[in-house]
Amino acid sequence: MTEGDVRDELDRVVGLVGAPNVGKSVVFNFLANETVTVSNYPGTTVTTTLAAADGFALTDTPGVYGISSFTEEERVTRSIIFDIDAAVNVVDATHLERDLFLTLQLLDMGIPTVVALNMMDEARADGLAIDPDVLEARLGVPVVPTVATEGEGLGRLADRIEEASAPSRSPLGQWYDQLPTGLEATRAERTLLVEGDEPTAERVHDRLAAADGESAAVTPDGGSSGLAPDGLRDEIYAHRRSRVERLVSSVLTHSPTSETLADRFDALLLNPLTGIPFVLGMLVAVYWIIGDLVAQKLVNVTEVDLIAHHWVPFVHAELGGLLPHGPVFDAVRYVLLNGTLGLLTADVRFLFGVLLPLIVSFNVLMSLAEDSGILPRFAVLTDRGMSRIGLNGRAIIPMIIGLGCVTMAIISTRMVGSRRERLIATALLGLAVPCSAQLGVILGLISSLGPIWWVAYVGVILLVFGLAGLALDRVLPGEGQGLVTELPRLRVPRLENVAQKTRAKTRMFLSESIPMIGGGSLVLSLFTYTGGMGVAERTFAPVMGLLDLPPSFGHVLLMGIIRRDFAAAGMTDLALSHAQLFIGLVVITLFVPCILSMAMLGKEHDVKSGLLMWAGSWVTAFVVGGILAAVIT
Amino acid sequence: MDTLSDVDPGDTFQIVTIPDDRIRAQLQRMGFLDGAVECRQQLRKGPVIIRRHGTQMAIGASVARAVEVAFGRDLDHD
Numbered sequence: 001m002t003e004g005d006v007r008d009e010l011d012r013v014v015g016l017v018g019a020p021n022v023g024k025s026v027v028f029n030f031l032a033n034e035t036v037t038v039s040n041y042p043g044t045t046v047t048t049t050l051a052a053a054d055g056f057a058l059t060d061t062p063g064v065y066g067i068s069s070f071t072e073e074e075r076v077t078r079s080i081i082f083d084i085d086a087a088v089n090v091v092d093a094t095h096l097e098r099d100l101f102l103t104l105q106l107l108d109m110g111i112p113t114v115v116a117l118n119m120m121d122e123a124r125a126d127g128l129a130i131d132p133d134v135l136e137a138r139l140g141v142p143v144v145p146t147v148a149t150e151g152e153g154l155g156r157l158a159d160r161i162e163e164a165s166a167p168s169r170s171p172l173g174q175w176y177d178q179l180p181t182g183l184e185a186t187r188a189e190r191t192l193l194v195e196g197d198e199p200t201a202e203r204v205h206d207r208l209a210a211a212d213g214e215s216a217a218v219t220p221d222g223g224s225s226g227l228a229p230d231g232l233r234d235e236i237y238a239h240r241r242s243r244v245e246r247l248v249s250s251v252l253t254h255s256p257t258s259e260t261l262a263d264r265f266d267a268l269l270l271n272p273l274t275g276i277p278f279v280l281g282m283l284v285a286v287y288w289i290i291g292d293l294v295a296q297k298l299v300n301v302t303e304v305d306l307i308a309h310h311w312v313p314f315v316h317a318e319l320g321g322l323l324p325h326g327p328v329f330d331a332v333r334y335v336l337l338n339g340t341l342g343l344l345t346a347d348v349r350f351l352f353g354v355l356l357p358l359i360v361s362f363n364v365l366m367s368l369a370e371d372s373g374i375l376p377r378f379a380v381l382t383d384r385g386m387s388r389i390g391l392n393g394r395a396i397i398p399m400i401i402g403l404g405c406v407t408m409a410i411i412s413t414r415m416v417g418s419r420r421e422r423l424i425a426t427a428l429l430g431l432a433v434p435c436s437a438q439l440g441v442i443l444g445l446i447s448s449l450g451p452i453w454w455v456a457y458v459g460v461i462l463l464v465f466g467l468a469g470l471a472l473d474r475v476l477p478g479e480g481q482g483l484v485t486e487l488p489r490l491r492v493p494r495l496e497n498v499a500q501k502t503r504a505k506t507r508m509f510l511s512e513s514i515p516m517i518g519g520g521s522l523v524l525s526l527f528t529y530t531g532g533m534g535v536a537e538r539t540f541a542p543v544m545g546l547l548d549l550p551p552s553f554g555h556v557l558l559m560g561i562i563r564r565d566f567a568a569a570g571m572t573d574l575a576l577s578h579a580q581l582f583i584g585l586v587v588i589t590l591f592v593p594c595i596l597s598m599a600m601l602g603k604e605h606d607v608k609s610g611l612l613m614w615a616g617s618w619v620t621a622f623v624v625g626g627i628l629a630a631v632i633t
Numbered sequence: 634m635d636t637l638s639d640v641d642p643g644d645t646f647q648i649v650t651i652p653d654d655r656i657r658a659q660l661q662r663m664g665f666l667d668g669a670v671e672c673r674q675q676l677r678k679g680p681v682i683i684r685r686h687g688t689q690m691a692i693g694a695s696v697a698r699a700v701e702v703a704f705g706r707d708l709d710h711d
Binding site for chain 1 (some may be wrong): 635654655656657658659662663664666667673674675676677678679680682685686687688689690691692694695696697
């Protein structure tokens with residue numbers, strides 16, 4: 001079924017709404033029969049999932065603590081909520097104080113709601129006694145206690161979705177009165193209007209203007225801003241908070257428990273004296289798993305034994321004979337079967353031999369880290385350093401991912417905050433973070449030079465990283481956003497979650513990378529076949545001279561445009577002095593990210609910033625290489 | 634007036650003003666403006682970790698400097 005089919009066939013749409021990390025995805029998987037689409041919400045990078053369920057279409061929403069338009073997640077959630085017929089509000093029973101704000105906001109908006117009071121087992125373990133019946137009576141809507149991870153209460157929740165309701169009157173009447181009289185807007189819209197939500201004001205304004213023709217003078221100032229009164233939000237939020245406090249005190253009794261093991265571990269993690277050694281230890285472990293176990297040992301099996309020794313000879317034997325000879329067929333044969341960029345040879349080898357094992361293992365580790373709640377602690381420990389280059393601690397996560405795969409890291413910059421921060425993080429990733437495929441070859445080459453060159457290499461790259469960050473922070477308009485992030489409870493990751501996340505991320509990655517790598521290889525193969533490569537090498541020769549590098553290094557760089565490790569691998573074949581090798585390695589590290597990263601960069605930002613960063617990488621790589629050449633020789 | 638960057642681990646205080654609209658709305662929703670907040674950790678020139686009713690937030694130093702807080706002795710009896 002397509003997305004349209006589901007929406008047509010099931011005229012009722014139910015949305016799953018709740019804070020981050022409250023178990024929405026487990027509830028979603030229980031209620032959904034068949035996942036239909038995972039899609040980017042129009043104009044955003046936030047993904048949402050739509051599925052068919054029993055008698056209704058089910059949509060998830062990004063986790064939020066309240067509805068408005070402060071973040072991209074909130075904007076998406078708000079748009080979805082305007083369109084749904086009912087909401088299943090998942091509430092973390094151990095965080096009632098925090099989560100009931102959203103519940104009351106949904107009810108104030110008049111959204112028919114069922115509350116899933118989740119994590120009841122953890123609440124009991126915390127010494128919290130919650131009476132779901134009292135909560136149901138006080139809210140006036142169905143409340144179902146659940147332990148989603150165990151499947152407890154979910155059947156009952158599904159049964160009660162049809163009872164979803166909202167109190168018939170909103171307690172915000174006194175504020176609604178401040179809206180223009182006779183304004184045609186739903187209760188949901190009225191609620192967000194008095195809370196000063198500008199996009200809602202635009203939505204209502206546009207609709208009224210379209211209905212009445214342009215003549216309708218809905219707002220005296222002619223714009224939509226008059227519809228969203230200023231400065232009422234604080235009052236309304238305070239009013240809602242006081243209702244939350246009263247609710248909680250009537251349904252919850254707390255008997256103090258001793259500090260849990262997780263709490264004590266958390267305190268150690270957040271203390272730099274113990275936390276930083278722990279984080280460094282984890283990085284070493286991750287590096288060992290990805291860089292050695294997977295990138296070397298496993299890839300040796302998949303790339304060399306399976307694909308190079310079996311698959312490649314097989315397609316050569318089968319296809320080589322099948323295609324007749326002739327000018328066109330020779331070109332086709334070259335495109336399909338050539339050793340460096342052939343669609344059926346080198347590309348299969350790269351995608352399934354090298355990339356797939358790396359991506360799967362990286363996604364497993366990242367999902368483990370996400371599920372355990374450890375990543376926000378990393379952000380805390382690195383915040384001070386990152387704030388000097390216009391970022392905050394949250395940006396450490398893409399940087400770590402980038403050492404595995406820069407393309408995935410560019411996707412993950414979604415979590416770092418504003419557009420300005422995403423730009424800085426993405427530019428630094430493209431410029432100065434070598435991915436594991438490249439790092440593997442670099443490590444091999446540099447180990448032949450000795451430890452001093454290795455230290456010099458790391459030093460130069462870190463220096464460029466820091467200076468580029470400082471420069472971008474100065475140049476880009478605006479100011480860095482400080483860190484404000486919740487530290488969710490630490491917990492043991494659930495394997496089901498990890499497997500599911502890994503599968504979803506890997507599938508998404510492959511569906512985007514296969515056409516990209518294929519297309520890039522096709523173009524470059526034809527370029528080589530028609531003799532363009534030789535021309536390009538001759539054009540680049542003078543620049544190479546400035547870097548004290550041989551003309552054939554131009555070929556290395558052109559290969560590096562497609563795949564970074566191609567460039568590194570190409571260097572193993574050149575006869576270079578120690579100094580040349582060192583300069584060459586710095587240049588290919590700073591040089592443009594692979595074609596896949598570039599495509600992602602264009603997709604996640606815009607083509608203009610993508611091209612700017614691409615050009616910036618050329619300039620930086622050659623300038624730094626030139627300086628090093630001048631200093632060393 | 635003291636700011637959030639002056640609090641020490643173990644201190645209990647109340648958040649009085651947050652100038653940034655977005656951050657104020659975020660913390661207000663989660664209940665951090667309702668009453669007593671506890672400081673869990675204060676990293677030197679780094680984030681401060683605050684907690685209320687089991688919800689923990691990390692607030693970067695630049696944000697914390699702008700957040701005004703009041704300690705118990707300054708509070709009205711409520």
